[in-house]
Amino acid sequence: MSEKEFVVSVEELISRNDHDQSPAVSKEGAIPETEKNVTVTNVSQDESDVGIPEIDDLEIYLLGHVNRESPTPQVNTSTTVKPKIQKVPTILRGRENFGKFYEPRVVSFGPIHHDKHKFISEVYKKRFFAGFVERSGRDYKDLYKTIEDKISELKKLFDDDVIEVYGDDKALSRMLFLDGCFILMFIVSYVDGDFSSFNITNVHAAYIQQDLFLLENQIPFLVLKLLTESSSPEFKKKLETSIRDFILDNILAPREPTWILNFELDKLKPDSATHLLEMLQMSATGLLIRKTFESSPPNRSACDRSTPVVQPYFRSVQKLQAAGIHLKPTRRHFLTDMDFHSQVFTASLALPPLLVDDSTGPKLMNLIAYEMCPDNRRTNYEVTSYICFMNSLIDDADDVKELRLSNILYNLLGNDKQVASLFAEIATGLVPNPEIYKDVKKRIENHHHRKLRVWMTETFNKWPVMAFFAALFSLMLSVIQTWYAIPFGKSSHK
Structure with missing residues (x-):
């Protein structure tokens, strides 16, 4: 399809019959002051x-x-409060490089950054929208109606302060419809490696890929699911596999994992994932591997409790290696998969492989921001705890080097010092869940103390034998010295 065929007007397609209705409410005057003051x-x-x-x-x-x-x-323990789409928590908003990690570079989705001038033109969104409508095999009015009919439910997935500027449900419906079509068509094009129909460069595509996983740049996953289920059976299957492959490609692990991300949209419960960023968090930590999401919700009380937990002293990679602890990658690539095995003098610490490139920092920062959202009871601070654990292993570039040589870190940033600085920057001010990795840390500490005790015992038991050999060696030196001294004396006398 030519570019000319892709450039269409959403207003012409959706709103040409709406001129006799109330117009979409803009940000200015969206909520009358008289309504705002009624509290x-x-x-x-x-x-x-x-x-x-x-x-x-x-x-x-x-x-x-x-x-x-x-x-x-009444307490219902079978379900958890669904996290809403919201802004980055206040505790993280004071970071020096806030815009670098949390604000979109190329394209905005959802209401938080809507209509900001620095992003790409809406013409690009309309091209992807038209491409999606064509591939879906459905009339655009029917697709739009699936979103419009669910707008009341979709609004509940946002914080009130996020959508308060949208006093008209029609304006929010149009925005979510356009963004949803764009996201799905972009994901399909990304997986297929073909953007030729939409006239965007690979550089723009890379930035859009990062923008899709920002906390403040999310739309409800329900929008994507509604549009997918409303498409033709053939395209519906394509969308499902494309979303799975897209999540798999952004999961922070090397591209050749030993496991397969196994989920299907029609088997996900309606509240399985609020948005793409939450789906990424579930995938990276292994929660999404179950198709039906029937496991019990995580218990954050261990992390939220006020009683402090004393953590054992933890050592950097080089110090662990000096203690006879070898590093190796885990078989599965979930961030929560860590294990430790020890014998008397040797031990191994298994860590999940991590791909570090330009997108790693923003992804990790936004995953942490998602976990720290005040109303979020669906995580156990898994990513936050992982970052704190890795930061305790990394003191400098030499530690990164050892992790890289052990096939745990795949460094695409340029040098190991950058990776060490990245972990230090991300981990600043974070508080991990003390229960996560507690067993691994305890076993590392026990191995270190056990090795120290064994070494001291063996040294003490072998000391008499060592003293005997030292005395014998000293006697032999004396004999040799005397042997060479006698001829030398005779020669001098002559």
């Missing part, structure tokens, strides 16, 4: 004046609040 609170006038109420008043307020909202509290 319902439960705080009494006395409390607002005093600041901190008296104990009796506080008790009355607390009891009344609980009785109103939860007379008989």
